[in-house]
Amino acid sequence: MFQKIVPLTKDFLSIPSISGDRKEIDKILAIVKRELQEFPFLSFESNGHPSLLYANRNLEKKEFDIILNAHLDIVHGKPEEFIPKEIDGKLYGRGAKDMKAASAVMVLLFKELAKTIPYSLALQIVTDEEPGGLDGTGYQVKQGVKGKFAICGEGTNLVIIHKAKTRMLVKLTTNGKTAHSAYPWKGENAVMNMHKAIANIFQAYPTPQEESEETIVTVTSFTTENNTLNQIPDNCTAYLDIRFVPDEQDSIIPKITSLLPENIIMEIVFKFYSHDTNPENIYLQLLQKEGEKLLGHSLKLGMAHGASDAPFFTEVGCDAIEFGPTGNNHHGEGEWVDIQSLEDYYHILKNFLLSAQDL
Amino acid sequence: MTYTEKHILDHILKLSKKFISVSSTLANPSGLQEVLNIAKKELEGYFAMEEFESNGIPSLLIHNTNKRTKHFKIVLNAHLDVVPGEKKQFKPFEKNGRLYGRGAYDMKAASAVMILVFKQLAKELHYPIALQLVTDEEIGGFDGAEYQLKKGLQTDFVIAGEGGSSFKIQHQARGIAWIKIKIPGIAAHSAYPWLGKNPILQMHEIVSAIKKAFPVPSDPTWKTTVTIVNVETSNVAFNKVPADCSIYADIRYVPKDSDRILDKIKALLPEGVQLEVLQHTNPAYIPTSNKFVKILKKNTEAVLGREALLTGAYASADIRHYTNLGFSGIEFGPIGANHHSDDDEWVDIKSLEDYYHILKNFLLAIN
Helix, strand or coil: HHHHHHHHHHHHCCCCCCCCCCHHHHHHHHHHHCCCCCCCCCEEEEEEEEEEEECCCCCCCCCCEEEEEEECCEEECCCCCCCCCCEEEEEEECCCCCCCHHHHHHHHHHHHEEEEECEEEEEEEEEECCCCCCCCHHHHHHCCCCEEEECCCCCCCCCEEECCCCCEEEEEEEEEEEECCHHHHEEEEEHHHHHHHHHHHHHCCCCCCCCCCCCEEEEEEEHHHHCCEEEEECCEEEEEEECCCHHHCCHHHHHHHHHHHCCEEEEEEEECCECCCCCCHHHHHHHHHEEEEEEHCCCCCEEECCCCCHHHHHHHHCCCEECCCCCCCCCCCCCCHHHHHHHHHHHHHHHHHHHHCCC | CCCCCHHHHHHHHHHHHHHHCCCCCCCHHHHHHHHHHHHHHCCCCCCEEEEEEEECCEEEECCCCCCCEEEEEEEEEEECCCCCCCHHHCCEEEEEEEEEEHHHHHHHHHHHHHHHHHHHHHHCCCCCEEEEEEEEEEHHCCCCCCHHHCCEEEEEEECCCCCCCCCCEEEEEEEEEEEEEEEEEEEEEEECCCEEEEEHHHHHHHHHHHHHHHCCCCCCCCCCCEEEEEEECCCCCCCCCEEEEEEEEEEEEEEHHCCCHHHHHHHHCCCEEEEEEEEECEEEECCCHHHHHHHHHHHHHHHHHCCCCEEEEEECHHHHHHHHHEEEEEEEEEEEECCCCCCCCCCHHHHHHHHHHHHHHHHHHHC
16 A cells, blocks of 8 residues: 555645635545545535545544544645655655645555444545635534544654644734825825834744744734825735744733734634643554554654644544654745655554554 | 906806816726816817827827927926816815815816916917826826827926915925835745744834834925835735735935935845835926026016915926926916815815916916
8 A cells, every 4th residue: 555655645746736726626635536435425615615524434423533634735836846756765746744645645544444443433634724724624523523533644754743832813904094105294104003013013022033932923914905106005904823832822812912002903813722632642642652663763742833723623622633744844945755754654553543443 | 369357267167167077087087088078179279289199098289389399488287187086076166265176176277277378378479388188197197298298299398287386386396216125035834934034024124224214204394205105925825924025115205315315225125135116207306597487486476466485396296207308397286275185175266366367477478
């Protein structure tokens, strides 16, 4: 089965399956459906984002022992990033690490094992993890899908991520007063209002220059609807991508609010539930044991900087982790996944799924 | 010609109202032609009339010579387009000595005066004079005044009856530079900002530096101003450090900053950040010793019975297209307020009559 992983990954990598691009998303889901045609599945759709749920038994009951969670959407990439390349043991392409290679492993492992393992196993294929996951994993969980343990196959360099900074997206808007820009004293420039607000944010949350375990606020967008060059803009919008550490769950919103001048309107676009799974969890410990057996060294536990779909599970009491192969440059240029680590990943997951029947 | 001086104000108001009733905005191209047709009808049969069109923008040049001259002593420049307004603003009304409506001040009433002065006098004048009627001043004047100049129009002196002057003779106007500041960044997932470089941070610092170097004046000030009109990034993902960010700024600079304004901006930019000039218009400046300016000042003072001030115009009107080519010109119009604002644009009715007499006396004095 392992020799099928790289070809399937390449098929996935060739498709620019940016979340919301329905044509490309349908194309990549068709590959999964073809691969798993012998299994029953449910199709979900929310706000135009389709997702699938496969199981090794009928799907009337939506509670499972173990859920494998894979997202097939990616962030934007240049056209050449959709031509997968193998160089020096690395497989390059947009989504190689995040998380098309791991998805291929999960799909093929499910195909290989689903009929032989006695407990209930589900495979969840979603297509909106990058924009937040509300319409994929979030939606399925709302429809009652849950498990005892879920593994999100994000590229974690074979580290077991049991907790993560929590993601929150904040939209800031402000209004000013337009006027001809030859007469700036007649207007109120909304961009300058926002500039003041952002100054406070930058002061309270300086962008770290190196890896940081602290809460991070990134201004990811700053725009105005004004499209003339001789008008003072009367509106301005900025988005703050916030990654807060689990113990700031309750204090983060008041803190951000206190930094904003009165003329700024703050809207919480979403705030996730925290991901904080106990390292004593028996599934987690089994996975760790199987990993160490195979690799011959200890398997680290860690906190993720980025959010995944895991909090959707923890919110309904389903413990979850992120665990995936080794790679780099996800969301940047030159994304790759290490092919040896894919093989390790395949064996660790396989051994884990097989020995989980004894739990 | 056909009417008496006594009734001139009635004619001015009637024609002004006709103009105001037409919503001659960019969004309504048929309104541009319609408003020109009203002017055409007023002047048809008396004068040589040349019609222009560029990129769908119509304009007229009406003059008092029989031969196809291109060089005039005087051009009266009037624009009949207006900035957008609410529906009710296109219903003119008189109240307390003021005429209200979109374009009353900028510059449909002044246009009516120019048309009627021209109609009354042009045949008696011994020099070549032209009346230029355009319909795109509010969006830059490139297909109206500038287009006619490209086609060979020349003049010794031009008066634009622009809104905003209220009988001040505006002999200088600030230059304009529309610039784009391009800031490169390095994209990364926003959970790992240390792997990237957020250009929005640098944008923030640049805006701070601009704000410090060019504080936004709270009152009209004859100073260079820099207005940030837009900030954008091509980033569409909310979980990504953007790879780029651009700032657009509208710079209005006084003539004395001509040589150094762009260097001053460049000096505020960190390395790797690029400055692109999208459009650049030189400032306009006519010395107060200009003989036409002096004659206009004298005649204005005679009619108003007070001193006529010489000032600068904060915004650039069609005059800049003339001064760019080395022709002299000024902005000079009647009294009013609230042009370019959302409501209540008006022009003072008595000032329209004064404006008529000033222009008339000026044109005769040059004879």
